Amino acid sequence: MNKKNDFSSFRILVTAGPTIEPIDPVRFISNFSTGTMGYKIAFQAKAYGAKVTLVSGPVNIIPPKNIDVISIQTAREMRDIILKKINDVDCIIMSSAVCDYRPVEFKNEKIKKKGKKISLELTENPDILEEIGTRDGLIKAGFALETSNAVKNAYKKLKEKKLDLIVYNMVSSSVTPFGENLTTIGIMDKHGNVKEFKNISKDKCAVLILDEIGELLSRGRVKREV
Numbered sequence: 001m002n003k004k005n006d007f008s009s010f011r012i013l014v015t016a017g018p019t020i021e022p023i024d025p026v027r028f029i030s031n032f033s034t035g036t037m038g039y040k041i042a043f044q045a046k047a048y049g050a051k052v053t054l055v056s057g058p059v060n061i062i063p064p065k066n067i068d069v070i071s072i073q074t075a076r077e078m079r080d081i082i083l084k085k086i087n088d089v090d091c092i093i094m095s096s097a098v099c100d101y102r103p104v105e106f107k108n109e110k111i112k113k114k115g116k117k118i119s120l121e122l123t124e125n126p127d128i129l130e131e132i133g134t135r136d137g138l139i140k141a142g143f144a145l146e147t148s149n150a151v152k153n154a155y156k157k158l159k160e161k162k163l164d165l166i167v168y169n170m171v172s173s174s175v176t177p178f179g180e181n182l183t184t185i186g187i188m189d190k191h192g193n194v195k196e197f198k199n200i201s202k203d204k205c206a207v208l209i210l211d212e213i214g215e216l217l218s219r220g221r222v223k224r225e226v
């Protein structure tokens with residue numbers, strides 16, 4: 001194991017999967033995230049020797065051994081756990097697909113069919129990566145899922161959420177980054193420099209992403225621009 005891949009002195013928080021936002025006791029809104037990427041990152045970080053905590057939305061994946069897995073459902077539950085843990089980690093990798101919106105109101109009774117159009121009022125969820133803020137010694141990595149202008153949009157998120165690294169991938173009617181499919185990713189550093197990798201497995205993605213993070217961790221404290 002070379003130095004870049006020796007994570008034995010690092011604590012890493014990984015998030016994976018979707019959040020789900022209940023509407024009534026039998027329904028929710030969510031997204032197509034399967035959690036594959038986040039679980040592979042958590043698994044690889046563990047293989048590199050890190051102490052890993054995985055905060056996971058509902059997925060159909062058997063949790064890796066020796067990894068502390070905390071299961072959540074909603075964005076607000078994910079936010080609460082992360083805020084509790086963030087001061088005890090060296091790095092957070094947010095690969096979860098957090099729902100940006102939730103229903104304004106949870107109905108205790110199942111909503112009955114009414115034979116006419118109904119609408120669902122939504123309110124914004126907290127932006128977890130933004131809310132964490134920054135601190136010396138914390139490396140923040142996020143993902144950007146884009147249907148167009150991936151590089152431009154990823155750069156905007158990198159800056160707005162004050163990230164050290166962002167990984168972007170594209171979604172279209174013919175290309176899906178969800179599940180076990182091969183995927184194309186771009187890894188962007190905090191200055192906007194991009195390395196693109198086409199049609200690679202998610203195991204390979206996890207290795208590439210963690211190698212970049214290993215460089216940042218081994219450089220020690222990340223100096224931030226003000």
Ligand code: CTP
Pocket residue numbers: 075094095096097098099100125126127128129130141142143144145146157
């Ligand atoms: N994220 C977050 N909190 C949210 C939404 C997203 O922390 N409420 C994180 C995601 O886990 C991801 C990054 O922010 O690491 C970007 O998520 P993405 O869904 O691509 O972008 P949004 O910020 O939600 O913006 P938009 O949906 O407008 O593209």
